[in-house]
Amino acid sequence: MNKSLNLASKIVAGFFVIALFLSNSADPPNGRTGAPGDGVCTSCHGGNNFEGHINILDLPSTVVSGQRYKMTVAVTNTDAKAVRAGFQLVSLFDEDFKNAGDYISQSSDSDVSKIGDRQYLEHRGPKNFEDNVATWIFDWVAPDVDEDTEITMYAAGNIANGGASSGDAIKFKEEKIKVQAASSTCDFSLNLNVNQISCFGANDGEVTIDPEGFQQPLKFEWSNGEKLFIAMAALSAGKYDITVTDGSGCSIVEAFEIVEPDLLEVSLRSKFENCDDLTMNSLVADVRGGTGKYTYKWNNGSSDEVLQNVTVGNYSVTITDESGCVAMDQYVFELKDKEPPVISFTDSVDLYIGADGTLDFTPLNLNETDNCGVASVLLSGNKSCNELSARNLNYKVTDVNGNVADASVYINGIIDTFPPTSPCREDIIQDGCSPVDYALPDFIDNCGIDTVLLIEGLASGAQFPKDSTKVTYEFYDFSGNSGTCTFYVVTNNNLMLEIDEVQDASANNGGSIMITAGGGTGVFNYEWIMNDTMVVSSFEDVSNLDPGSYVVKVTDGSGCVIHSEPITIELGSSTHDAAIQEVEIYPNPVNSVLYLEYTGTLMKANIVGFNGQFLNAVETGFASKTISINLESYASGIYFIQLFFDSEMQTLKFVKQ
Incomplete structure (x- = not known):
């Protein structure tokens, strides 16, 4: 460092160094130091009030152009609440804010990157605090200058919580150094x-x-x-x-x-060597800080580090280090074990549920030791499995002399791999068709049933059809594990149904179906359904049917039900060539007058109700291809108009408002 200086050009120099401690990035973005032309780290980090500071250690107040210097970046968390840190450095000339000097990384935990002419040294992966300090070592080469140059120094830092960036704290600092021009070596x-x-x-x-x-x-x-x-x-x-x-x-x-040494401190603690004989015990002086070796002076004249065979009384020790610094502590000793148990465990794990619904705590690796023996262990808190969320349990250990140690154990979640089961139930057999009331099967799970769904068949209290009905329930526990239960409801009755005659539709006439229902009791009710969607009649026999598939449901006076197999009405042969007529009705829905436009030769037109009952015949004129139908006297509802052409029949639906 022995460089001569041109005294005629004394100019105060400065040096921008911005230390940005980032918590959640392996490669922080450049240009976030807060220096002129840079952004600031508060754009991403903030929201916490961690106590601490940043420093650039071994930074000379004056440096010589072209010389290489070893330095250390350190962040200190003084309230010991933060988790980790990172950093970013930049050095700039004050005159034009251009880069000043070169950084040289000394390990894999930092590296150099550039934006334009600016060079940044920054962390590669955040570093956890050790004793509340995180450090990085690097070299810096002072910039080459022909004459002394003015520069200013800035610093900014981030102390991080180890989680999201919103929980970090930003700190700032300013320093100054001088960069002097190199010249020939002085003679002295x-x-x-x-x-x-x-x-x-x-x-x-x-x-x-x-x-x-x-x-x-x-x-x-x-x-x-x-x-x-x-x-x-x-x-x-x-x-x-x-x-x-x-x-x-x-x-x-x-x-x-x-530099000054760390504060010299001492604290006394008792230690029992034999728990069966409490007179065999000792006092230990725990010393930290100061300089060099320590000397011990007890109030009973001993100079040992550990005072043996201590009896009841008041004790004090004075510690002196090699520099003559002094620290003292006092202790009132009783014939009593005051040393709490030592506990250890694995935090932040998942727990599994056994078949009996109890939690398996093995993954916690709970362990407890004590100098005189453990009297009791208690793990308290929510240990049920009727909810699967994260939780904290309290781990409390008491030794034989009443000393207690406890800790909070964090559980990530509860995992249940056992599906629910059910013995289901016997099939139900009844004569007649009264509603069937049945008790739900028993659903069994180690942690309880969350949801039960009827996925097939009819619920309890429903009127079941003749013969056998399959009933299936699906049930879920709180973990989403599932099971099923299936049984049958058998209804015995003598209700019968015969199909007597089926007439297909023709171009001039609709089809018809004749049936005979017997057995059962009381009056029969009929419900004809076309194509599984539309009810077309409530009569025993039906006619004027469009081509399609029909099923009749017959219900007797006791509520017994029987269904026919699907019956198909087809369009029969015609002496005319098959032709699909173009037909349009409007407006639909209609308030008063419905208009019908068509092509071809319309032979007749009928209006029927939703149940298939004939309501009215529509007058048709062979010359006109448009018909108006006055519907003011019709009640609101769904209707059909049957159109009989010379070669086909069509049925259109309309809605009367």
Whole structure:
């Protein structure tokens, strides 16, 4: 670092370094540092108030053009609530906001990318916090400049929750350094002797300059503004630099850092060596922080790290490190085991349900130990399987001396692979056709039945037809597992039906069907259905039928029902050539007058009701191809008009409003 400087061109330099800590991206987008011309990470991250900060460690306050420096990016989560972090760096000249210097990655957890002339160093995969700190090491080469150049430094950071980007916290920071132009080496040299801070929070750091080969007079300029001394004392933690100029006008800049150790702390805890004899116990001093080896001084004169065979009383220990820093703790000892059990388990797992409806907790790997023995273990919370959602259970362990340890165990979900079953029920046989009331079968599941569906047959309380009816229920548990149950309802009665005569339709006349119903009791009711959709008659025998498929349903006075097989009415032969006439009726639906337009020779036209009953004959004129029909006297409903041409018959439906 011993480079001479042109004193005539002292210009304060700066250095944009933006550290953006991203939590949910293996390759964060460039240009999100908040530097001039960049965006900011709050466009994607935010919504949390994690406590913490970011720092660029080992960053000199003054650097020399073309020199290479090793640095560390560190993010610290001071409230210990965040999960992981990432980063992004960029350095820019203040004069034109162009890239300044070159980044060099030192490991696979970071890499360099570019946008235009700007170079970004950023993480490759977020890094989890260790002791609430995440760090990345890299090298940076200062930019080549012919003269000292002004630059400003900015920093921004993201402390992440490890989940969605909306749960992160953004932090900002500003620093300054100098970039000095390289020149020929001065004829003299400097040696710095640095004494670091002795104890956390002290300001006793010192530095002494030892120049060699210089020309008088020497001038000093410290970064804290002092100019008269060759040494500095009472320094607090921080980064400093010293500029020394000899009588030849050549200057050397040396940077140094004063650091402080971690806070020296001690905490006492009791430890029982023999739970059957509580007088055989010890006090352990847990020490952290400070510098070097520790010395122990107990109030009973012992200097051991662990105080053995402790009896009832008040104890204290004083810890001194190699720098003379001191920490103390006190402890009131009783003849009682105060050490809680130690528990461990596997979190965030799925649990399976057994055939008996109980949860299998084996995947949790529950384990408990205690220095004097475990008295009881309790796993409480919602352990039922009538819902399958995630949940938290409480794992509580009590030792033989009443010490308790507990923890919350998170369950992802409940999995049930056992389908429901049913013994179903016996078939039902009855004489006559009264409604059949039957009890539903028993449906059995380890976690209960969620849904029961009738998918075939008739429900309880329905009137079943003659002979055998298949009834099938499908049932589901809360996991979607399913089963089925099938039984039969058999109705015995002597209701019978015979088809006496079937006449096909012709060009001039509709078809007809003659039947005979017998047996049963009381008066018979008839229902004729055409093509499985339209009821055309409620009489025993039917006529004026269009070509199609017909089924008759016969119901006796006791409610017994019998259906015929489908009966087909076809269009019989004609002496005329077959021809399909073009027919149009309008408007449809109709309020008062219905118009009929057709081609061919219309022989006659009839209006029939929805049940097939003849209602009215329509007058036709052979010369006219248009007929108007006044329907004002007709009630609202569905009607049919039968058209008999010389070579065919057509039936059209219309609606009277």
